Amino acid sequence: MTYRRFDGQENEFEEWALSNPGGIVVNSSPGRLNPTYLKAHRPKCNSFWNHPEARTNYSKHCFDSATEAIEYLRVNEIGKPGFECTACRVAALEPTPEFTEFEKRVAVLLAEGVTQDPPGNIHPSKVEISGGTAYYRDPLVAARVQQYAEGKCELCRAHAPFRTVRGTPYLEIHHVRKLADGGGDTVCNTVALCPNCHRATHYAQDARDLTRALYDALARLRPQ
Ligand SMILES: [Zn+2]
Ligand SMILES: [Zn+2]
Structure with missing residues (x-):
């Protein structure tokens, strides 16, 4: 499993996003995975591509797949990511x-x-x-x-x-x-x-x- 975190390194993030179209981005508080704010998105989600202010306010925690994101947050006792973003229809990636x-x-x-x-x-x-x-x-x-x-x-x-x-x-x-x-x-x-x-x-x-x-x-x- 690969887990990468981007705190505003937009070029690196863009590179990751392009090579991991099926990956998951968990948007959370700057610098850490904050249990009270864990929003899952797909790499292409325009909710963060289109809003420059969001890029600086949040860290992007990136995983190869929804399974890996869920597993990582569970094992580290952080919580469950929310899959409700309708801009990127991220719910389609959540295993059920x-x-x-x-x-x-x-x-x-x-x-x-x-x-x-x-x-x-x-x-x-x-x-x-x-x-x-x-x-x-x-x-x-x-x-x-x-x-x-x-x-x-x-x-x-x-x-x-x-x-x-x-x-x-x-x-x-x-x-x-x-x-x-x-x-x-x-x-x-x-x-x-x-x-x-x-x-x-x-x-x-x-x-x-x-x-x-x-x-x-x-x-x-x-x-x-
Ligand atoms: Zn989204
Ligand atoms: Zn057959």
């Missing part, structure tokens, strides 16, 4: 265990386009819900993988069976090594599959062969 909310966030990111592989999370945290366990998944990972799939199942290569109400090809996100078995929520463990292939990877007699076929076909995957 809630399926419908997750799908919405992925759609926002897909519409914008994802230009870089996000770091994701090798140990996503989980919550117990009625009916089982849900993991905090990174919407940026799913959006990036949907983009890699280009509307076709990454196993059988067939076109997505239909378009969703948002107009995007319907493919299901599958973790090649299950999160429950220690698989990571990362682009090197995640694929987009048609519903048939997705079921087959879980229930087919030859499920292991299908998994092997995915590893053979997709260079970005790394066996875990």
Whole structure:
């Protein structure tokens, strides 16, 4: 994980922002992370690019991803960053265990386009819900993988069976090594599959062969 702090070094910050489009900036009191003011933004957010006065009043605490920002603030017992900025729609980057909310966030990111592989999370945290366990998944990972799939199942290569109400090809996100078995929520463990292939990877007699076929076909995957 990389954590960088900028206290008005605008050129350095701009350089960081350009090379980390999927990163998170936590705006806080000058010089430190102040538990009473922790606002998450995306690097492109015009709430601080357009207001020169904000540049001098706040420190920018920069992280590779929303997961890293949340984790850093939690481990250091500082607090939770607020993801409510509507100028940059930063909420789209916040990992969630809630399926419908997750799908919405992925759609926002897909519409914008994802230009870089996000770091994701090798140990996503989980919550117990009625009916089982849900993991905090990174919407940026799913959006990036949907983009890699280009509307076709990454196993059988067939076109997505239909378009969703948002107009995007319907493919299901599958973790090649299950999160429950220690698989990571990362682009090197995640694929987009048609519903048939997705079921087959879980229930087919030859499920292991299908998994092997995915590893053979997709260079970005790394066996875990
Ligand atoms: Zn913002
Ligand atoms: Zn398929």
